Amino acid sequence: MKKVLALVLALAMVLSLAACGGSSSSSTTTSDSDSSAAADGTTTSDSATNTDTTTLNINLASEPAYLDPALNSSVDGACLAVNSFEGLLTYDADGNLIEGCAESYEVSDDGLTYTFTMREGLLWSNGEGLDASDFEYSWRRAADVETAADYSYLFEVLADCQYDEDGNFIGLGDSSVVASEDGTTLTVTLSAPCPYFLDLCAFPVFFPVYEETVEANNPDGTTPGGWALDAGDSFVCNGAYVLQSWNHDSDMTYVKNEYYRDADSVSIETLNFMLSSDDTAIYAAYQSGDLDFIDTIPTDELGVLMAAEDPELYIIDELGTYYVTLNYNSDLWDELGLSETDAATFRQALCLLIDREYIVDNITQTGQELATTFIPAATSDSNGGLFEDGVEYYSVDNYEANVEEAKALLESIGFEFDESGMLTTDVSFTYLTNPSGSNVTIAEAMQADFASVGINMTIDQQEWNVFLETRKAGDYGVARGAWVMDYNDPINMLEMWTTNSGNNDCQFGRDDSAELDWSVYDDLITQIRNTADTAERVTLMREAEDMLMSTWCVLPIYYYNDSYMMKSNVSGVLATVTGNKYFMYATKTAE
Numbered sequence: 001m002k003k004v005l006a007l008v009l010a011l012a013m014v015l016s017l018a019a020c021g022g023s024s025s026s027s028t029t030t031s032d033s034d035s036s037a038a039a040d041g042t043t044t045s046d047s048a049t050n051t052d053t054t055t056l057n058i059n060l061a062s063e064p065a066y067l068d069p070a071l072n073s074s075v076d077g078a079c080l081a082v083n084s085f086e087g088l089l090t091y092d093a094d095g096n097l098i099e100g101c102a103e104s105y106e107v108s109d110d111g112l113t114y115t116f117t118m119r120e121g122l123l124w125s126n127g128e129g130l131d132a133s134d135f136e137y138s139w140r141r142a143a144d145v146e147t148a149a150d151y152s153y154l155f156e157v158l159a160d161c162q163y164d165e166d167g168n169f170i171g172l173g174d175s176s177v178v179a180s181e182d183g184t185t186l187t188v189t190l191s192a193p194c195p196y197f198l199d200l201c202a203f204p205v206f207f208p209v210y211e212e213t214v215e216a217n218n219p220d221g222t223t224p225g226g227w228a229l230d231a232g233d234s235f236v237c238n239g240a241y242v243l244q245s246w247n248h249d250s251d252m253t254y255v256k257n258e259y260y261r262d263a264d265s266v267s268i269e270t271l272n273f274m275l276s277s278d279d280t281a282i283y284a285a286y287q288s289g290d291l292d293f294i295d296t297i298p299t300d301e302l303g304v305l306m307a308a309e310d311p312e313l314y315i316i317d318e319l320g321t322y323y324v325t326l327n328y329n330s331d332l333w334d335e336l337g338l339s340e341t342d343a344a345t346f347r348q349a350l351c352l353l354i355d356r357e358y359i360v361d362n363i364t365q366t367g368q369e370l371a372t373t374f375i376p377a378a379t380s381d382s383n384g385g386l387f388e389d390g391v392e393y394y395s396v397d398n399y400e401a402n403v404e405e406a407k408a409l410l411e412s413i414g415f416e417f418d419e420s421g422m423l424t425t426d427v428s429f430t431y432l433t434n435p436s437g438s439n440v441t442i443a444e445a446m447q448a449d450f451a452s453v454g455i456n457m458t459i460d461q462q463e464w465n466v467f468l469e470t471r472k473a474g475d476y477g478v479a480r481g482a483w484v485m486d487y488n489d490p491i492n493m494l495e496m497w498t499t500n501s502g503n504n505d506c507q508f509g510r511d512d513s514a515e516l517d518w519s520v521y522d523d524l525i526t527q528i529r530n531t532a533d534t535a536e537r538v539t540l541m542r543e544a545e546d547m548l549m550s551t552w553c554v555l556p557i558y559y560y561n562d563s564y565m566m567k568s569n570v571s572g573v574l575a576t577v578t579g580n581k582y583f584m585y586a587t588k589t590a591e
Contacts (some may be wrong), residue, residue, distance in 0.1 A: 006288075038515050040497040047312065048289030049569055052591040054269040054585055056570065058293045059285070063249045066466045067235070068225035069204035070142040073150040073503060074468065076295075076578040077437060078204050081393055085238040085256060085269065086261075088116050088135065088186070089198055093585040095576055096591075097198060101208070101238070102186075103131070111193030111532075112159070115187045116201075123259040124210050125242040126233070131183030138208040139177050142281040145170040147224045150472075150502025151205040153495055157529055159189040166588035167434070167522075168500050192530045193381040199487035220477045240266050240584035242573040251275055255277035266584045277435060277464065292567045292588070295581070299438050301561065302365045312565050315366045319376045319488060319577050324350070324431075324446070325481030326553045329511040332429055332477035351448045352406035355399050355561045361542045366563045370396040370544035370568040371556035375545060376485065377492045378559070383534040387490045387541065393549045407453060423454030430458045432479035434503050436469040439480055442557070468513065474507040481505065484560060484579040491528055498522050501559075523546050 050057060061076035069081040082090075090100035097543045099105070102116040122130040141147055143155035145168070157162070160173030178187045200206055209227075213234040217226035227234045231243045231252075240263070241254035257263065272571060274291060276282055279298040282311040297305070297313075299517060305313045327348055333343035356370045369377060373391040381387040394404070409418060416424045431446070433439045440461065447457045457478075462470060471479055485492050495501065499509030499522055509518030524544045531537045548554065566573060569589045574582040 010589075017524050046140070047287040047567070049567055049591075050289045050292055050386065051569070053590055054267075056268050056270070056293060056586060056588065057271060057274070057291045059271045059274045059276060059282045059291055060581070061275075062464050063275050065468055066225055067228040067243070068209065069137070069207040070147060070149045070151075070203060070209065071225045074464075076545065079581045080252075080273075080578070081204040081207060082239070083241050083583050084237040084243065085204065085209075086239045086537075087202050087204075087207050089201040091202060091268075091574065092577060093572060093574055093581065095574060097202060098420075100202065101135070103170070104200075105394045112190045113319070114197065116188070116190045117187065118184055122238070122261055122505035124258045125237050125259055126210075126257055128210070128236075130208065130238055131188040132203060133183050134208040134211065135186050136177050136179040137164070137211050139206060140172050141214070142205050143172045143222075148502070149205060153498060153501050154200060154203070154205060156526075157190055157194045157200070161189045161191070177342070181197045193532050194529075195488045195534070196487045196491075199489075201467045203486055208238060212236075221334070222237055235521075240342070241271055249275055260455060260583075268583060268586050268588065271583055279436065286565055292570050293564065293573065293581075296436070296561075297565060298443055299363060299365070299561055305565075306327055306365070310389045310565075312568055314562075314564050314566060314575075316562050316564075316575060317378065317577075318484060318560050318562050318579055320372055320377060320482065320484035320579065321374060321493070322560060323374065323481045323483075324478060324555040324557065325505050325535075326350075326478050326555070327474055327476055327505075327507050328516070328551060328553050329474065329507045329514065330477040334374065336427065338413065338428075344550070344552050345409050345413050347555070349406040349409040350450070350455075351555040352394060352402040352550055353453065353455075354446055354555065356396055357399065357510070359370070359442055359445050360558055363438060363445060366561055368558040371546070371558050372396055374554050374556050375490050375551060376559045379485070379490055380488050381538045382539075383487050383538050387538070426456070427454065428456040428458070429477050430460050432460050432462060432467065432470065432476045433580070434464045434480065435461040443480070445518075460526060471505040474505070474510070482560075486578055489578065490541045490545070491525070494528070494541060494548065495525050497548055498525050506551070508551070508553070516551070 006388055010057055020471060027205060060079050064073040064077045065074060065078055068082060069085050072081055072152055086100045088100055088102040091097045101119060101122055103119040105114055105116045107114055118132050123414055124130050139155065142153050156169055158172060158176040159174040161169060162171045162173050164170050175189055204441065213227045213236050216323050217234050218224050227495045231246045235243045237257065240260050242257045242564050243252065244255045245253045252273040252275065256266055260266065270552060274285060276284070279296050282294050282296060283298050285296045336346065360368045360370060372394060373388045375388055377386070377388045431443055433443050436509055440459065443459045447459060450457045470476055483493060493495045496503040497506060498504065499518055509522065521544060524540055528537055528540045528544065531540060569591055570586060572586040574585050
């Protein structure tokens with residue numbers, strides 16, 4: 001298979017001269033696995049089929065940024081993590097939350113204390129024993145400020161959290177998470193009842209890691225993920241598959257973990273991952289039978305596949321939002337001569353100038369819902385309703401009216417238009433994206449929208465891993481943004497914007513001279529985490545989203561659905577509402 005992948009990647013270099021694709025594109029997945037089959041039940045795809053029933057050949061994205069589950073913050077990285085690690089809880093083949101490493105759990109009457117009883121005989125992929133103490137170590141490590149995990153803030157739902165003199169979260173206290181001396185139980189104490197805590201127990205940053213190799217590969221404390229940079233003895237896991245080989249920027253191979261607690265139920269022995277950012281080459285590999293599952297499809301193929309009702313095409317709803325992210329502290333606003341208040345008005349005008357209907361109808365093409373809020377419309381409020389029911393921060397019913405409103409906003413902050421409706425002064429900025437086919441095409445559509453009133457937008461493309469780090473560092477003005485929810489609760493899309501969150505790409509609260517006091521937002525998130533009254537919690541979350549949207553630093557475009565393709569002889573791949581794919585439940589026939 002490695003030779004096949006090498007040939008495919010060689011083909012990609014040739015095809016990229018004619019078309020360009022993307023890694024970590026605007027697609028991810030959910031749990032309702034209904035295929036768009038042809039009405040007569042026949043197969044309309046003319047793709048070849050691989051008949052090796054013990055191997056799945058897959059493309060999720062290009063080179064992953066991290067395999068360490070504590071450090072990963074991308075959907076494709078999470079997909080790799082859920083197939084090679086397992087938490088206290090996991091998901092069954094139907095997408096139901098079930099016990100994983102924990103055999104059972106009990107919750108105190110006040111909802112604050114969870115006691116997990118571990119399964120007997122758990123083993124790491126190297127055959128060593130695994131117990132509750134491994135979870136205590138791993139959770140403390142992931143929460144520790146020295147690890148620099150983007151998701152460390154998720155641990156702030158636990159009691160006895162530790163903060164520095166400036167109020168920054170730095171780790172867990174002694175009573176937050178405690179393993180029994182014999183390693184059979186793990187006791188976790190929360191600061192307040194948390195409606196999504198059990199979902200966290202199945203989320204990658206809460207997965208266990210093997211202390212011996214983690215520490216051995218980080219002797220000076222500067223490379224916390226050093227143990228997971230390559231295949232080999234240092235990569236120890238506890239899930240269904242273990243990394244066997246990794247040819248960087250080319251391919252990865254995972255093989256069945258014989259020590260996995262449920263190994264007898266895993267029928268696929270090998271997962272081969274093609275690492276590529278070229279949609280055209282990926283699709284060609286799928287059509288030739290070299291790939292069984294692909295998580296990205298060239299834009300120009302989608303319409304054909306949908307019209308044919310190809311049964312190998314899956315289009316599934318999920319909880320996520322595709323948006324534009326803007327750096328609150330960027331020099332761009334000064335360069336445009338805008339005060340902080342006027343910069344927010346300028347960003348609001350940009351939001352109104354985006355023709356979302358054109359993007360959904362002509363580019364993404366899979367029936368995405370136009371976004372009028374940051375939090376997806378289908379998100380539960382954890383109080384018996386939908387959080388965004390009846391809420392709109394702007395209308396998408398009349399694009400022409402939105403353009404006129406945008407012009408009025410620009411005029412209100414001093415910009416002038418000539419008789420043809422074009423700005424009389426130069427207004428230019430750069431838009432940063434990773435080079436996925438749909439991402440670039442969406443950028444080009446927005447470029448045309450802005451140009452229609454005289455705003456000049458240049459598109460800058462960076463490879464996925466570089467792009468992630470650039471946004472994180474705040475070395476940008478305007479960029480592509482996307483978030484697929486980690487669990488179905490609005491707080492997940494709100495707490496990412498706290499000052500010290502590793503996912504705060506807008507850089508809120510990171511400029512002491514800014515007029516906006518972002519500590520108010522931080523305090524709101526703290527209140528939400530510590531509020532037991534579910535109705536009050538909804539009110540506080542509404543205040544938080546209102547404050548976020550008042551900055552106009554996130555410009556929602558559409559709510560995600562996911563399109564992927566899977567061969568007709570493959571079944572049982574679990575795709576969850578949070579975008580993860582579980583391949584350990586898959587089966588493959590020779591036909």
